[in-house]
Structure formats: C-alpha cells, structure tokens
Amino acid sequence: MTPADQQAELSALVRALRDHVEAERDLGARWFAAAAPVPNAPSTAARVRSRDIAAPRPDRAPPVAASAVPRARTEAQVGERSATGAESAVVAAGTLAALSSAIGDCRRCKLAGGRTHLVFGVGNENADLMFVGEGPGRDEDLQGEPFVGRAGQLLTEIITKGMKLRREDVYIANVIKCRPPNNRNPEPDEIASCLPFLERQIEIVRPRVIVALGKFAAQTLLGSATPITRLRGHWHTYRGVKLMPTLHPAYLLRNPGDKRLVWEDVKQVMAELGMSR
Numbered sequence: 001m002t003p004a005d006q007q008a009e010l011s012a013l014v015r016a017l018r019d020h021v022e023a024e025r026d027l028g029a030r031w032f033a034a035a036a037p038v039p040n041a042p043s044t045a046a047r048v049r050s051r052d053i054a055a056p057r058p059d060r061a062p063p064v065a066a067s068a069v070p071r072a073r074t075e076a077q078v079g080e081r082s083a084t085g086a087e088s089a090v091v092a093a094g095t096l097a098a099l100s101s102a103i104g105d106c107r108r109c110k111l112a113g114g115r116t117h118l119v120f121g122v123g124n125e126n127a128d129l130m131f132v133g134e135g136p137g138r139d140e141d142l143q144g145e146p147f148v149g150r151a152g153q154l155l156t157e158i159i160t161k162g163m164k165l166r167r168e169d170v171y172i173a174n175v176i177k178c179r180p181p182n183n184r185n186p187e188p189d190e191i192a193s194c195l196p197f198l199e200r201q202i203e204i205v206r207p208r209v210i211v212a213l214g215k216f217a218a219q220t221l222l223g224s225a226t227p228i229t230r231l232r233g234h235w236h237t238y239r240g241v242k243l244m245p246t247l248h249p250a251y252l253l254r255n256p257g258d259k260r261l262v263w264e265d266v267k268q269v270m271a272e273l274g275m276s277r
Ligand code: SF4
Pocket: 106, 107, 108, 109, 110, 111, 112, 118, 176, 177, 178, 190, 193, 194
C-alpha cells in the first residue's frame, strides 16, 4: 500500500468514526455509558429466571449505533418522526415505566380510535429473552396485555413447558400497540408511528435474544421481505442482538403439525442462552 493509499484509508476511518459518534450523540449517547461485556459470564436457565429486575446489566453488550445497521423503517417513515417534546420523551425514556408514560394516551396514528386498551408490553425489564409479535388481537385489546388469547396461551406453553421459564421471566411486546380493525395487517403509516416504541423497548430491555413471532415481526425488525419460512430457523441480527424468527403461535393453532419447527427454533434459542432442556 502506498503512503497515499494509507492516508486515504486513514481519512475514511476518521470519517466513519465521526459519523458513528454523531449518530450516538443523536441518540443521547445512552450506550456510551454502558459497561463492556464480561467474558465467560454465566449463562444458565437459572440465571435467566433469577435475575434481579433492578440489577444493572454488566453482562450485556450495548447495541450498535442505529445508523450502523440496516433499518427496518423506510426513508419516508423516518421522515415522519418529528422532534416534538413527546418524541423526545420517548427517546429519553430510560425505563419501561418512563417509556409507557411518554407514550401516554397515544393518538399518533389512526389505530387509536378503535382500541379499547393500548397494549404496551409485559414481563421482565431485564429479560435475556424477548418475544416480539405483530399486534394486539381482540383478547389483547380487551385485557391490555399481549398474547393472552388462544395464541397467547400457546406462547405461554412454549415458555413454561418448553423452555421451563415463567412468563414473567421474559419480555413480550408487539410491533403495533393498538389493535387494527378486524385484525387486518398494520399499514405503513401506523408502523412508522408505532415502531419507535418497540425500538425503545428493545433498547431498554437489552435482551440477549429476540424471538420474532411470525412474518410481520420478523420482516419489520429485519427490514426484509424474505418469507418467514426462509427466515425461521436461522440466526439474524437486530442492532447487535441475536434474533431468531419463528412461526407465529396463531399460525400454529391452524397448523399444529408445524409445532415441531417452532420447537427446533426454540431449542436453538435455549442453546444460545445456555439453557438445558
Ligand atoms: S398503534 Fe402505536 S402509534 Fe398508533 S395510536 Fe397505538 S400506540 Fe400510538
């Protein structure tokens, strides 16, 4: 490499570092304050179950800067995020309670008009494992909690009987917090309005593994149009967090023969978390 080439490479590195720092600054530099990962940290099902909810998270690597990875949002969606005080409160929220408070009685999209309850999320704020679904259905809308209907009962069985965890050991949320009419698919403007809340939830919980339940959650988080049948069963990455797409429990209710596929995916998740079967 010639001196000129070396100079060009050094300049490119400086530019990349400057962009990265600016991106972090835009996000409030939250992750610069996070501790470095601890090598060889214990990782067992018991640890997953017993984590003190209030304990700090020294064993968790900070997610990489949002600008350093492919974004699920489109450019148009990004443009719709305004710098209002409410949005600033969402970005600044350091706990799930603060985030829920910042979201408040959200009217940011047209789904607000048809909901009974805004379904924020439930579970352990320090969970190693986070499940992400599409959005509330009828039961979830009525009860204000994600995955409480028949599909939710199946997810609970996967957690309790399959993984030997309690539902309160994990964190469960959806891409969309309010039920679309007749359970239709969320529309792009609704996703643009609501996705920042899920993004912030993931930043706060900082799970070691995300399980994306179904096509919609997987494709949204990965910014991919690849069918769930090809996404599932393989590890992906969402902002530095390992992500396993799998089939949605509602699909399994209609196609119980495919439960074995989900079990294969769950076994990979358990192995990643150091859990024995
Ligand atoms: S779906 Fe999300 S953005 Fe729309 S009103 Fe509900 S919480 Fe707000």
